[in-house]
Amino acid sequence: MITEDIKRKELFLLDLDGTLYIENHLIKGSTEFIELLKKQNKKFILLTNNSSKSSNKHLEKINNLGIDAKKENIFTSAQATSIYxxxxxxxxxxxxxxxxxxxxxxxxxxxxxxxxxxxxxxxxxxxxxxxxxxxxxxxxxxxxxxxxxxxxxxxxxxxxxxxxxxxxxxxxxxxxxxxxxxxxxxxIGKPRREMIDIISKMENIPLDKIAIVGDRLYTDIACGINAGITSICVLSGESSKEDIEKSIYKPTYVVDSINDIYEILK
Ligand SMILES: [Mg+2]
Missing domain, CATH: 3.40.50.1000 (HAD superfamily/HAD-like)
Incomplete structure (x- = not known):
């Protein structure tokens, strides 16, 4: 049951491009979802493979778009590469x-x-x-x-x-x-499970209390599968229902957008 499962999660790993925004356009429900997580004392980490920007630059963009996130809320493939x-x-x-x-x-x-x-x-x-x-x-x-x-x-x-x-x-x-x-x-980066293992250890939250949300099957969803955690595919980015049917990477759940997860948690 998606509702019960999602409500049990303590940490959400959120993809950026195609999940929270597309270029400079925020996807509906993104800010509301983040604010709701804070209100419910749940954690979130913006987990992005986009290595064209530093974590500071990502943060600047996210904040400018109206999402209230801090340095500790972001983990990029560049940071993972540096650790490696x-x-x-x-x-x-x-x-x-x-x-x-x-x-x-x-x-x-x-x-x-x-x-x-x-x-x-x-x-x-x-x-x-x-x-x-x-x-x-x-x-x-x-x-x-x-x-x-x-x-x-x-x-x-x-x-x-x-x-x-x-x-x-x-x-x-x-x-x-x-x-x-x-x-x-x-x-480095998603879909390597180390991305999630590092965060699970850092935040001291077990894998069964973590969900990954993203729009790309061979990175976001594959990462969730590799780490053995709940994965949620949003259809607001690159993947369609047909893509999911054809793919070897099957998400635990499929929703239209981040707004659906907000409605579930609300
Ligand atoms: Mg994406």
Whole structure:
């Protein structure tokens, strides 16, 4: 029974693009849902694979859209990548095919960002690079050919923008590099269950009290399935009912939008 199950949850992991908003347009019920969670003493974490913005920039956008969230309410694939890298080598020298925001985020975590691919690079990092240029692609190919360790922040192929349009995301950039070099990265971000395990530990909330809400089957819903938690697919983003029927990733529940979850909890 969806109502009872949802009411039992103490922590909601919420996707951003296609779930709470599309580009600069808030999806109905988003703010009301967040406010209701606070009133009911439930927690929420905005869990996004979008590595084109730093967590501060995400927060700024979310706050400007009218959602009252704080730094501790956001966890991005860039943060997850940083945790992953630190576990292998602190202060590593990295080459980033990513935005200046992503570089800032990694720099703030003590990594040395190299602009020259000829330096002694420890890791090549690919993100959702909306500032991509040919020099970066050329440098990435050089590093991949040299055998440098290869990490990507997220496997998403596209990111939704206004009017049903979409633009290439990190996964598509990696596909181009695979065609050129035959190398594939280790992807961080959703659908890796570590994204949820880290949060469950951080917040001290068991997995059966956590639900993930998102619009993308191969990231959001797959992440929920991988971690063994309740997953809710919203139809406000990229997936349709037909997509869900055809997919191997079956969400626990399907609703039209975040507004439906708000109505259930109310
Ligand atoms: Mg999404």
């Amino acid at each position: 890298l630190k576990n292998i080598k602190e202060k590593a020298k990295i080459y980033v095919v990513g935005t200046e925001s992503l570089k800032d985020e990694l720099r703030n975590q003590g990594f040395i960002i190299c602009e020259n691919a000829k330096e002694d690079i420890d890791f090549l990092i690919i993100g959702f690079d909306i500032e991509l240029n040919y020099k970066k692609i050329e440098d990435a190919c050089y590093l991949l050919d040299k055998g440098v360790e290869y990490i990507a922040t997220n496997p998403d192929l596209v990111c939704p923008i206004e009017n049903g349009r979409f633009i290439p995301d990190c996964g598509s950039i990696c596909n181009m590099l695979k065609t050129a070099t035959n190398r594939e990265p280790k992807f």
